[in-house]
Amino acid sequence: PRRYTITLLPGDGIGPEVISVAKDVLLLAGSLEGIKYDFREMLLGGAALDATGVPLPEETLSVAKQSDAVLLGAIGGYKWDINEKHLKPETGLLQIRQGLRVFANLRPATVFPQLVDASTLKREIAEGVDLMVVRELTGGIYFGKPRGFGTNENGEEIGYNTEIYAAHEIDRIAHVAFKIAQKRSGKLCSVDKANVLEASMFWRKRVLAIAQEYPDVELSHMYVDNASMQLIRNPKQFDTIVTNNIFGDILSDEASMITGSIGMLPSASLGDSGPGLFEPIHGSAPDIAGQDKANPFATVLSAAMLLRYGLGEDKAAGRIENAVLDTLNRGFRTADIYSAGTKLVGCKQLGEEILKSV
Amino acid sequence: PRRYTITLLPGDGIGPEVISVAKDVLLLAGSLEGIKYDFREMLLGGAALDATGVPLPEETLSVAKQSDAVLLGAIGGYKWDINEKHLKPETGLLQIRQGLRVFANLRPATVFPQLVDASTLKREIAEGVDLMVVRELTGGIYFGKPRGFGTNENGEEIGYNTEIYAAHEIDRIAHVAFKIAQKRSGKLCSVDKANVLEASMFWRKRVLAIAQEYPDVELSHMYVDNASMQLIRNPKQFDTIVTNNIFGDILSDEASMITGSIGMLPSASLGDSGPGLFEPIHGSAPDIAGQDKANPFATVLSAAMLLRYGLGEDKAAGRIENAVLDTLNRGFRTADIYSAGTKLVGCKQLGEEILKSV
Numbered sequence: 001p002r003r004y005t006i007t008l009l010p011g012d013g014i015g016p017e018v019i020s021v022a023k024d025v026l027l028l029a030g031s032l033e034g035i036k037y038d039f040r041e042m043l044l045g046g047a048a049l050d051a052t053g054v055p056l057p058e059e060t061l062s063v064a065k066q067s068d069a070v071l072l073g074a075i076g077g078y079k080w081d082i083n084e085k086h087l088k089p090e091t092g093l094l095q096i097r098q099g100l101r102v103f104a105n106l107r108p109a110t111v112f113p114q115l116v117d118a119s120t121l122k123r124e125i126a127e128g129v130d131l132m133v134v135r136e137l138t139g140g141i142y143f144g145k146p147r148g149f150g151t152n153e154n155g156e157e158i159g160y161n162t163e164i165y166a167a168h169e170i171d172r173i174a175h176v177a178f179k180i181a182q183k184r185s186g187k188l189c190s191v192d193k194a195n196v197l198e199a200s201m202f203w204r205k206r207v208l209a210i211a212q213e214y215p216d217v218e219l220s221h222m223y224v225d226n227a228s229m230q231l232i233r234n235p236k237q238f239d240t241i242v243t244n245n246i247f248g249d250i251l252s253d254e255a256s257m258i259t260g261s262i263g264m265l266p267s268a269s270l271g272d273s274g275p276g277l278f279e280p281i282h283g284s285a286p287d288i289a290g291q292d293k294a295n296p297f298a299t300v301l302s303a304a305m306l307l308r309y310g311l312g313e314d315k316a317a318g319r320i321e322n323a324v325l326d327t328l329n330r331g332f333r334t335a336d337i338y339s340a341g342t343k344l345v346g347c348k349q350l351g352e353e354i355l356k357s358v
Numbered sequence: 359p360r361r362y363t364i365t366l367l368p369g370d371g372i373g374p375e376v377i378s379v380a381k382d383v384l385l386l387a388g389s390l391e392g393i394k395y396d397f398r399e400m401l402l403g404g405a406a407l408d409a410t411g412v413p414l415p416e417e418t419l420s421v422a423k424q425s426d427a428v429l430l431g432a433i434g435g436y437k438w439d440i441n442e443k444h445l446k447p448e449t450g451l452l453q454i455r456q457g458l459r460v461f462a463n464l465r466p467a468t469v470f471p472q473l474v475d476a477s478t479l480k481r482e483i484a485e486g487v488d489l490m491v492v493r494e495l496t497g498g499i500y501f502g503k504p505r506g507f508g509t510n511e512n513g514e515e516i517g518y519n520t521e522i523y524a525a526h527e528i529d530r531i532a533h534v535a536f537k538i539a540q541k542r543s544g545k546l547c548s549v550d551k552a553n554v555l556e557a558s559m560f561w562r563k564r565v566l567a568i569a570q571e572y573p574d575v576e577l578s579h580m581y582v583d584n585a586s587m588q589l590i591r592n593p594k595q596f597d598t599i600v601t602n603n604i605f606g607d608i609l610s611d612e613a614s615m616i617t618g619s620i621g622m623l624p625s626a627s628l629g630d631s632g633p634g635l636f637e638p639i640h641g642s643a644p645d646i647a648g649q650d651k652a653n654p655f656a657t658v659l660s661a662a663m664l665l666r667y668g669l670g671e672d673k674a675a676g677r678i679e680n681a682v683l684d685t686l687n688r689g690f691r692t693a694d695i696y697s698a699g700t701k702l703v704g705c706k707q708l709g710e711e712i713l714k715s716v
């Protein structure tokens with residue numbers, strides 16, 4: 001049997017609950033497809049801060065690097081909100097993204113037909129939305145230097161960051177996006193603010209250069225302010241979107257909310273080589289942590305992305321994706337996606353129902 | 359009678375058509391309230407590029423500076439899209455904002471009860487939305503230096519910008535926002551990305567400091583990615599939002615699209631002293647320019663903001679705002695907001711109907 005080492009990072013809040021479900025689902029789908037796993041559970045985020053004093057312990061990163069894929073629950077919580085930057089759970093997340101060099105963040109926003117009414121958008125607008133945001137994840141203003149605090153020439157306090165992209169950073173994310181667009185509808189929209197920012201003008205120039213290699217993909221460009229409107233006005237006009245780190249942060253969250261069920265949405269962060277990082281797009285939901293109320297679907301679907309994009313195990317991935325649809329069709333819902341006529345269950349029981357469908 | 363000098367900047371596309379209507383409305387509402395105007399019509403944007411070779415001629419800026427208020431139509435068009443940055447219509451807009459030092463951009467997003475069905479959001483979500491985005495307009499990454507193109511230490515091409523805020527820039531926009539929140543519901547939400555960006559941490563620190571002077575305002579903070587979701591999930595949770603230039607660009611457009619009728623939305627850009635700049639939030643719509651199809655309501659409402667915020671002429675402003683509501687109630691609509699059972703008219707005729715209601 002094929003054997004993979006998987007690093008599990010339960011993290012904070014509802015993280016451990018959803019990771020526990022996803023692990024069981026991975027195990028079952030794997031065993032049915034001749035896959036074995038060695039799981040290594042490691043600390044990240046607030047859990048790591050409490051236990052070791054740092055949000056990303058060295059051991060976590062080195063174990064993650066040596067594994068075949070990394071599955072993350074969620075990080076963060078009120079408790080650590082007042083911490084200084086280097087002691088924030090979020091900093092651990094940024095560090096592991098950079099440490100694993102996973103520069104391509106794939107965030108599908110899919111409206112599940114069973115859940116279309118959960119969207120705040122009208123049914124005819126939300127129905128059938130199926131788009132993919134490809135977000136640059138290890139560059140731009142998130143990591144650009146110089147950054148920090150200081151004083152300006154008038155002796156006044158300032159805070160500053162640098163939005164910066166080098167050619168190879170744009171080229172490699174553009175290649176990922178064009179390849180994804182090829183496999184999808186062949187339409188790619190690059191989002192920038194090239195009417196104002198030099199970093200965006202350069203982004204657009206490089207995307208146009210890379211486009212030469214993908215004559216079969218229909219490339220368009222859109223300003224980020226317009227994109228934030230068009231996502232609401234008519235989300236179905238989009239198939240694949242590629243954009244920088246900060247615009248991707250904002251637009252992928254907007255796109256996910258359009259579906260009405262962010263508890264359903266997974267993500268994959270990939271590099272050129274080495275393990276990918278897979279995580280639900282929702283947060284750690286500290287208010288419902290430990291209450292068996294969390295929705296594990298997004299993490300289960302992240303496990304499916306892990307199999308598909310991280311390990312090339314399409315069959316096992318397909319099993320999981322089908323199991324999610326089947327469980328939805330059988331009417332099982334956690335509170336966040338519950339509606340009259342469906343069956344309200346907790347995180348654990350939903351996990352068991354998914355296992356029945358695998 | 360009170361006498362004001364108003365600079366009119368028709369600009370490009372549908373700009374001249376909507377400015378012409380707004381001018382007539384200003385004249386009539388003014389004459390009924392004992393106000394006289396000296397109008398000076400000047401060039402900005404593509405129109406200025408074609409006539410003078412630059413997007414903001416010196417004469418335009420100096421006339422604007424000497425006037426009591428500036429009313430702008432819209433700028434931009436396909437024709438100039440390929441221009442280099444310093445020859446883009448948009449650059450003229452950025453220059454006049456900076457030249458007039460209008461650091462506070464007020465963008466109301468109001469759902470008109472008559473038009474609630476134009477929103478792509480469900481009626482119960484969109485109904486009653488009435489929020490105000492206060493966007494910092496003359497700082498941040500739009501104007502920060504260093505910026506440009508170059509090569510990095512590996513000899514690789516780069517593009518970069520600087521997001522930077524000095525204390526006084528944050529303090530003054532915070533004061534504007536707190537005062538607006540005081541006059542509205544007393545709730546202010548400051549949007550930043552303080553979990554990642556130093557510029558945002560500094561923003562939050564200054565907003566918290568200024569908050570001491572406004573104990574009657576309930577201040578909250580939200581990350582920009584979450585704000586982009588919450589605007590869709592439940593826009594009515596917001597009253598006044600304050601944020602930086604680039605986040606304000608994105609979020610104010612998102613908020614305006616929630617209303618479903620961006621053809622209705624005005625904006626005001628104000629400084630500490632000197633004339634304010636008033637403009638509709640929609641663009642120049644080159645595809646319908648010159649066809650008498652433009653919706654003049656947003657520019658007419660911008661003229662009302664000019665009277666209220668620019669000249670302190672609340673009565674004349676109220677006349678215009680009421681005239682807009684009355685015209686809507688009488689069923690007159692341009693194509694962008696038309697629905698079955700209402701009366702479809704062109705830009706000019708809508709202008710005449712508004713005049714009847716003033």
Ligand SMILES: CC(C)[C@H](C(=O)O)[C@@H](O)C(=O)O
Pocket residue numbers: 090093094249553554583
């Ligand atoms: C937690 C935060 C640092 C992170 C980001 O901004 O990238 C999150 O919002 C995300 O999108 O994964």
Ligand SMILES: CC(C)[C@H](C(=O)O)[C@@H](O)C(=O)O
Pocket residue numbers: 195196225448451452607
């Ligand atoms: C045209 C462009 C430069 C401008 C901006 O980004 O500020 C516009 O989008 C706006 O919001 O007024």
